Amino acid sequence: MAEKILVADDERHIVDGLQMLLADDGFEVDTATDGKKAWEMVSQGGYGVVLADLRMPEMDGLELFRRMREAGIPSEMIIITGSASVDTAVQAMRQGAYDYLEKPLNIERLKALLPKAVDAFRVKQANKQLEEKLKNLTRFGDLIGQSEEMRDIYSMIEAAAPSAASIFIVGESGTGKELVARAIHDKSGRAKGPFIAINCAAFPREILENELFGHEKGAFTGAINEKPGCFELADGGTLFLDEVAEMEADIQVKLLRALEQRSFRRLGGKKEIHVDIRVVSATNKVIQKALDSGELREDLYHRLAVIPLTLPPLRERRGDVRVLAEHFLRRFAEENQKPLKGFSADALEFINTYRWPGNVRELKNALERAVILARTDSVSLADLRAHELIQSDDREIRLPVGTPLEQAERTLVLKTFSFVDGDHQRAATMLGIEEDELRNRLNRAVTPEPAGVA
Structure with missing residues (x-):
């Protein structure tokens, strides 16, 4: 079917004649007799070609064309x-x-010209669609990656998001599980509702139950006001339960009941509160081991994992490493107002060959630090040197006897920081120092030594 045509001319006999003529050739034709009306019609979209008189009342053809281009029509x-x-x-x-x-x-010239203009419009539209498709290959919401593994993830999100089914995401720390959960929410019919995320590993048992279900006034000492929990806050939207396998067994039982009934009671409450939520859960544990050890109840898992989704670690999608690195470089260079052009050859080789055990989070943290420390217009290997001391064993540091104390301390600080995936608070706690002191030691550890110093 031919694209719609808009004919705009202040001479009625011209628009009527062209409408009849072009309709005989199979075109659907609309007409306008002044520029203002033509703009109102064309701004609604849907026209492949606009034939417009250069001189019209209200708005001439040149002004109409200028507005079309400014509006991206x-x-x-x-x-x-x-x-x-x-x-x-x-x-x-x-x-x-x-x-x-x-x-x-000249009617013959018009009949020869119009199909060519329609073809040009179709080519333009096809190119636009291709650009969108290529864009989606490297980015999906806040997820970035063009590898086959990530395209499979994008396809699963597209297929699963519109449903009401619970989704269980499995992936190592730093792979982007919360980003996947948010993409599922944004692609669902609940996108206008709230997205509430809670890390189940971040709270002790008593506090976690309160965070999930809330409490009534007077439920315990200090409960001077009522407080809604995450279940209530997520009503009409999506609740993301991160590290769900870290919950104590009794909390898992209460969670299971709440999911089955779609209702719960606040701490100290007697009233059943009904909610309409979609639950997305995640863990970095190996599922079968968590089930066998009893860390995760099997009945809860099957309730949560109607649709299981496994996120690959960064080392299994090597083609995405450079895409991510360049994205983080642009982002942090802009945030820190540093005109960086790219990476040095040795820095790029390191980025492409290092295994990134902390996954995307580690890469992100490394690039943020490197951008801040960069002293030239490119990120060098020296700016990334914090990773040079990281060994393949994630939990051990092996140092030869006689290693200088300064170097040993630097290695310990960097190794611990990498082990907790760049979490300053956890690293400081493990090392027994304050966060500010940790940041100072990290800055010293990654600052290149002056020339001539061994």
Whole structure:
């Protein structure tokens, strides 16, 4: 079917004649007799080609064309002009108009010109769709990656998001489980509702139950007001339970009941509160081991994992490493107002060959630090040197006897920071120092030594 055509001319006999003529050739034609009406119609979209008189009341054809381009309207424009205004029509062509026709109109030329303009419009639309498709290959919401593994993840999100089914995400720390959960929410019918995320490993048992279900006034000492929990806050939207296998067994039982009944009671409450939520859960544990050890109840797992989704670690999608690194470089360079051009050859080789055991989070933290420390217009290997001391064993540091204390301390600080995936608070706690002191030691550890110092 041919694209719709809009004919805009202040001479009624011209618009009526063209409408009949083009309709006989199979085109669907709308008409306007002034520029303002033409703009109102074309701004709604849907036209492949616009034939517009250069001189019209309210708004001339050149102004109409200028507004179309500013608004990103892709319709092709053919200018209708008198002989005295040919120069202006040629000027419009230089600015992107498809062609022009002089009055009195040469019908044979119009019939030859119009199909070509329609084809140009179709090519433009096809190129736009291709650009969108290519864009989606490297980015999906806040997820970034063009590997086959990530395209499979994007496809699963697209398929699963519109449903009401619970989704269970399994992946190592730093792979982006919360980003996947948010993409599921954004692609679902609940996108306008709340997205509430809670890390189940971040709270002791008593506090976690309160965070999930809330409490009534007077439920315990200090409960001077009622407090809604995450289940209530997520009503009408999505609740993301991160590290769900870290819950104590009795909390898992209460969670299971709440999921089955879609209702719960606040701590100290007697009233059943009903909610409409979609639950997405995640863990970094090996599922079968967690089930066998009893860390995760099997009945809860099957309730949560109607649709299981496994996120691959970064080392299994090597093609995404450079894409991610370049994205983080642009992002942090802009945030820190540093005009960086890229990576040095040895820095790029390191980025591509290092295994990134902390996954995307580790890469992100490494690039943020490197951008801040960069002293030239490119990120060098020295800016990434914090990773040079990291050994393949995630839990051990092996140092030869006689290693200088300064170097041993630097290795310990960097290794611990990597082990907790860049979590400053956890690293400081493990090392027994304050966070500010940790940051100072990290800065010293990654600052290149002055020239001539061994």
